[in-house]
Amino acid sequence: MRVSKIEMEGVFSHEDTTVDFPERGLVLVTGRNGSGKTTLIEAVALCLWGTTFRKRNPGWSGDKGRVVVQANDHKIERVKTKSKVKTTFDDKTSFTRVRDALEHTTTLFGSFDIWRRINVFSSRDVARFTTATDAFRKRMLEELLGLDRFEVASTACREDKKCVIREYTAATYGLDQAQSELQTAEARLKDAEISLDEEEPENVEALEDSYSIVEGKIARTAVALRSINRARKEADKAVWEADQAIAHAEKHERLLEGGTCSSCGQKITEKMTRSARVDVAKARATATGARKVAKEHREATEEQYENLKATKHKLTQKHYGLHSRVESAKAATRRQENREERRKKIAEDVIDFTDTVAECEQDEEKTRKELETLEVVDRVLSTQGVRAHLLANALSAIEAVANSWLGRVAAIDETELVLKLSSYAERGDGSLKDAIGLEIEGAGNGHGYEAASSGEQRRIDVALMLALAEMAEAAHGVESGTLFFDEVFDALDEEGVEAVRDVIASLAEDRCVLLITHNDQIKTQLKGLLTEHWHVEEGEIKYA
Ligand SMILES: Nc1ncnc2c1ncn2[C@@H]1O[C@H](COP(=O)(O)OP(=O)(O)OP(=O)(O)O)[C@@H](O)[C@H]1O
Ligand SMILES: [Mg+2]
Incomplete structure (x- = not known):
């Protein structure tokens, strides 16, 4: 999603703020802790999906508030009054029920979770994939790649199958009945013909x-x-x-x-x-x-x-x-x-x-054929079918992309970090666990991600999140949207900052990238790469 403008009135620390996003380029957002930098991201979540990263049912700063977001040639306005929240879209439709507004936004921009994972890289979220359990990682990845759509289809298919099995059983029973009635009638006809003689x-x-x-x-x-x-x-x-x-x-x-x-x-x-x-x-x-x-x-x-x-x-x-x-x-x-x-x-x-x-x-033949078709579809849609195949392909692609990002953000003197994703982790008893395993070779002195230093972990996280975002963009057919990097540098040393900075700068070539940090020093490291610099102070933006 490409964000072009945000207007905020009474949105947390922002009393009256309007920011225009450049079409492409790197925008540095600095400011002290609590000044209202992350609120720029929260404002988008609040306006479009009625949620924030921190709280599902966010309170506004007062009884009244207004947030307007212009994105992908749409303008959405969410206005809070004492008694209600009203969301208006540029096609003049407006909703007072949060669920209805959410449905409309999801149709226009996709889900909050997908946006969060494709476009937002925050220190809170960046390690979500690496530290997740194998099973949760699989769910997350399936959703990111849109494979969860198979679940809907698969569930619908299983439901259909149940109905068709019932229909097929009824049809077979009906056929048996009809055949035995026919046999009885034929025997009766024979008797009747004999009795005529x-x-x-x-x-x-x-x-x-x-x-x-x-x-x-x-x-x-x-x-x-x-x-x-x-x-x-x-x-x-x-x-x-x-x-x-x-x-x-x-x-x-x-x-x-x-x-x-x-x-x-x-x-x-x-x-x-x-x-x-x-x-x-x-x-x-x-x-x-x-x-x-x-x-x-x-x-x-x-x-x-x-x-x-x-x-x-x-x-x-x-x-x-x-x-x-x-x-x-x-x-x-x-x-x-x-x-x-x-x-x-x-x-x-x-x-x-x-x-x-x-x-x-x-x-009987019709329902049998339907059932056969549904069985094939079910096998195709099941975790062992096309879905598994797609996931396996996606995993090797993510692995390759993540490793290429990792090569770019890794420290030069570091042992080479290699990221490995396994589609099915093997259980102790030899059976397969339907989950995604993650291994980092070369990290933590050979003991993997957990043993790695915070800086190493952050680099791995960033590489992986970038790869995931890239794959998710491709899977959802989303064109490069505005990216928000929120405090991703905090655990990195100077060299790490430079490596990640270069990566981010290259991403800003064809889109707008907002780099949010409380660390003013980074500005000098970004010299020559910045398109704009916004400094936030007590809910006000100053263009430096
Ligand atoms: N979802 C939210 N729910 C409640 N309050 C919020 C929310 N988002 C922001 N705030 C409040 O708005 C103010 C600005 O928060 P914000 O997260 O934007 O600060 P920040 O500039 O990003 O700070 P930091 O450098 O610490 O990340 C804070 O006082 C915060 O408590
Ligand atoms: Mg913040």
């Missing part, structure tokens, strides 16, 4: 035709029976009439035997008797002939009658038989229709279940 109903129409034919025959037989019956009766009548005629002739014959007429009492003559006897004999012969014919006729009709009766009986039996066959054929046809109906329904079920299985297979 189990019974073959008789043809109802053909049976009904035979039934009507028999019915017709019965009717005709009945008519014939009736006419034969009539003929029988007529034959009976003819026999009876012939018998009557014979009886009449016999009666007439008996009367003749008495010799007198029973009605008139007249004597019957021989002649009359002979003639009457001839008549009687004729009548008897005629009657006997008629009776014989009638009897024969009666016998003939009787046989026909019996035959017809038997035929009718047989036909009626057949009729009954056909009737019940028609009924059972109808019932069997209904049963068959029901079976066919059931088979059709099951066949539809089979089609439906086949569709469901296909859908479930698609679901």
Whole structure:
């Protein structure tokens, strides 16, 4: 972040201060302890992120205060009144809630922590990386290099994975269910098809035709029976009439035997008797002939009658038989229709279940592919994946850059200091600790950073912080911003000051570097390198 102007009213010791930063060059800021030098850095933190290096919830010097920072072509103003703090941005948006303002600033300038580590080198902070624990060092470095973004993505990916695993389990279960339902339906369809062959109903129409034919025959037989019956009766009548005629002739014959007429009492003559006897004999012969014919006729009709009766009986039996066959054929046809109906329904079920299985297979395949993708992404994002690879690359780059800075700031007669960063420290049991180890060869008489002198430590710290800042700038795509070096010389001897000074002066070639120190003597060592010199006295800046 390039700072171009700071205005402060009631910001700690600064009652009313305005400073313009040159675009590039080295600015020396001197002043006594507590005069308000570091406040220049605090003002930026306070205005943009509502925090300071010393306190998270800073108090202003009074009830009222105002700080304005112009940076990266933006102007941000934070005004404190008795009851609230209001932050206004140059796009006219303003916030009274600290969190909202912070969100806006972070979008414009990134996080406070990143700025602090890329742009500010204070005696408080400079040893943060070297003295940090291995695990904290890793976190810090990941954040500086923007690798912590992988954590967000990795967490989101793991969350997604959990959801997709749930979806996949549900899809597999759904597929199993659908497949077993399909199998059951297919088995039912087979049974239904078999049951269709189990019974073959008789043809109802053909049976009904035979039934009507028999019915017709019965009717005709009945008519014939009736006419034969009539003929029988007529034959009976003819026999009876012939018998009557014979009886009449016999009666007439008996009367003749008495010799007198029973009605008139007249004597019957021989002649009359002979003639009457001839008549009687004729009548008897005629009657006997008629009776014989009638009897024969009666016998003939009787046989026909019996035959017809038997035929009718047989036909009626057949009729009954056909009737019940028609009924059972109808019932069997209904049963068959029901079976066919059931088979059709099951066949539809089979089609439906086949569709469901296909859908479930698609679901299962889709979620399986999603899961496979997420597993790959998870592996890539995990600490063992791309992230580890990037970190390892970044570490060797930082190591190389830090060693080159170290070469520049190290004392000439000193044993060569070599900084080594190891991405994974080995544990006692041989397992790997997911942390970043730091070793300094040649320092502290071979006993490392802890054993080194304060001056050596400061040089190592500065070299490492410069390398980190450089890498972080590159990782965040930040162009060289304003650098603040606050009391970095305090532990260095004259030679060390010169070495670090040269490094800082080279950094000031393409940006503004503020070099804050309470040590006025440094001014002489910076002769010819300074662009401006600000002297702070009781919260006021004097341009020397
Ligand atoms: N964050 C803060 N919270 C409270 N007070 C602060 C804060 N920052 C600065 N001050 C106060 O403002 C005054 C100036 O502090 P500052 O740190 O700017 O001094 P300095 O000039 O850097 O001194 P030194 O040479 O000791 O570092 C001091 O009285 C200090 O207590
Ligand atoms: Mg200070």
